[in-house]
Amino acid sequence: MQLLYFMKAAYSVEIQPFLDYLRFEKRYSVHTIISYQSDLTDFFTYLNSQFGVVAIKDINSGFIRSWLAQLKEEDLASRSINRKISGLRSFFKYLLKTGVIDATPMHNIITPKIGKRLPVFIKEEDTQKLIESLNRSTENWKTLNAKMLITLFYATGMRLSELISLKEKQIDFGRSQIRVLGKGNKERSLPLNKEICDSIKEYQALKKKEFPESGSWLLLTEKGKKMYPKYAYLLVKKYLNEVSTLDKKSPHVLRHTFATHLMNNGADLNAVKELLGHSSLAATQVYTHNTIEKLKEVYKKAHPRA
Numbered sequence: 001m002q003l004l005y006f007m008k009a010a011y012s013v014e015i016q017p018f019l020d021y022l023r024f025e026k027r028y029s030v031h032t033i034i035s036y037q038s039d040l041t042d043f044f045t046y047l048n049s050q051f052g053v054v055a056i057k058d059i060n061s062g063f064i065r066s067w068l069a070q071l072k073e074e075d076l077a078s079r080s081i082n083r084k085i086s087g088l089r090s091f092f093k094y095l096l097k098t099g100v101i102d103a104t105p106m107h108n109i110i111t112p113k114i115g116k117r118l119p120v121f122i123k124e125e126d127t128q129k130l131i132e133s134l135n136r137s138t139e140n141w142k143t144l145n146a147k148m149l150i151t152l153f154y155a156t157g158m159r160l161s162e163l164i165s166l167k168e169k170q171i172d173f174g175r176s177q178i179r180v181l182g183k184g185n186k187e188r189s190l191p192l193n194k195e196i197c198d199s200i201k202e203y204q205a206l207k208k209k210e211f212p213e214s215g216s217w218l219l220l221t222e223k224g225k226k227m228y229p230k231y232a233y234l235l236v237k238k239y240l241n242e243v244s245t246l247d248k249k250s251p252h253v254l255r256h257t258f259a260t261h262l263m264n265n266g267a268d269l270n271a272v273k274e275l276l277g278h279s280s281l282a283a284t285q286v287y288t289h290n291t292i293e294k295l296k297e298v299y300k301k302a303h304p305r306a
Helices: 005-010 012-024 030-051 061-073 078-097 124-136 141-156 160-164 194-210 229-243 251-264 269-276 281-302
Strands: 177-181 187-191
Touching (some): 012 030, 012 078, 030 061, 061 078, 124 141, 124 229, 160 229, 229 251, 269 281
Antiparallel strands (some): 177 187
């Protein structure tokens, strides 16, 4: 992973070790590291264009505020600005830790407030329609893949990256569970019911017959290749279009649906946290808001004084 040319002369001495630290010590994904690199590149591009080459030790909060003001003028969303601030915080914290700087310029940088965005999910009745639609479809590899994808997303709440990277050896039929390697290489076990296990076995048998040299990946395209993100995204979107009017139709919506339906049906918050592979309970608590909204609906319909 290399920095852009203009960065090499002035800042790569500090930035490249930071990216290596994220990759090898923090075990961040390639996608996350690219996001950090992109945000740092944006910052130093702005710094160069407005103030010339500034030594790392001479960067102060004034430079950073100037950049943030520019982002605000460009109407960048508060959520995106906060991500860039978070990236700078991590970068300067690393430089402080490694002795490159004596103080961080981020100590009095305030992040913009953002409104809470509730997870988008599919109603239970629409989920049932989706499953029935898949069961009625003529069986070809695209349909089989759609059925397997949507079934596993909804049954386990896995992330897209986790599901398409799933290998057959991670499925333990004896214990009716899947071992998933999540963010930070943290492993968790997800339960499967008999119906899901039977569906996976059926898919595996058809795959072995059609693609005997397919290797260890569970999910393949109709060409016998390892499934990739865009393929899965488009396939899920196609079937969600048939049952949902949501603006957003993606595999992550099915992950939200999994969590929301569990919460709405009385699941323990800590249990949902473990199933989703969240590192903190705060990330899972957003699903309680949907539960509260459902309770409000029930109250309005059932209470005589509502």
